[in-house]
Amino acid sequence: MSEIDERPSTLRPTRQRLAITDALRAGVDFQSAQEIHDSLRHAGEKVGLATVYRTLQAMADAGDVDVRHNPAGETTYRRCSTSHHHHLVCRSCGRTVEITGSAVEKWAHSIGDEHGFIDVSHTVELVGLCAECAALPAN
Amino acid sequence: MSEIDERPSTLRPTRQRLAITDALRAGVDFQSAQEIHDSLRHAGEKVGLATVYRTLQAMADAGDVDVRHNPAGETTYRRCSTSHHHHLVCRSCGRTVEITGSAVEKWAHSIGDEHGFIDVSHTVELVGLCAECAALPAN
DNA sequence: TTAATTGCAAATCCTTTGCAGATTC
């Protein structure tokens, strides 16, 4: 009764899939299926939106890309092993600062080891009030 | 041209809002608007779904609750200051381990300070492959 | 009384699915 793995034994390197892989490689950070679809369209590659969704999902299942959700509620994808960074976002004005924290990287890794998990990736998001917004009278 | 703060100056403590606050307090972890709506309904409180959405959104804007997205893509809320923990999830079987990491808490805080942010909350999610799934031949 | 709040239903937006035709092996 345990359905753990459902991937088809073959994954065909079609034009569409290669294009999507390229788009992921071109993007620096997480991108939504819609963004990738647009990006492909602008690049002259014609790929159906449904195909983009299906492919990204398959890649995520296979562990080839990391998944997260952006504030807009979209599911976003990023190829693994991209130079890794996080964001510190102001909850009032949306100002964003990029963070590179080797400290968390190590922490994530050691937690994984501790529980017998391998191949651990992580997602971190810091949300706070930036100095400017904190200074506003309304706050 | 800078619309930074749009909150109405008054936030009325209506029956609905109090009920939603209670529901948040009752829940141990992140809950979606729909879950809270159900929970209220079962508790005998009649509150419109739209109201739940609007209220949670307002609370999030005000910084009274933390927001995250669950794997299903739903937006979920948790009152701030709940005993804080994170999750380590197996990307294959979904097995979940709760993590309490004071290390990250401190890290998040110091990063905030470093950039002049106050009132910094954070969201962390670790995704990996658990020992059991890693042992499966298919993987 | 006025401004904020609510409920309902309609409207949006993102994502998934059914299915026939195209494609890869």
Place this chain on the structure above:
DNA sequence: GAATCTGCAAAGGATTTGCAATTAA
């Protein structure tokens, strides 16, 4: 030729919005 993939359009599900009625201050 068989198993996969694609695209399109329809279907689903979550969230938002318009608007008239209701309620708190």
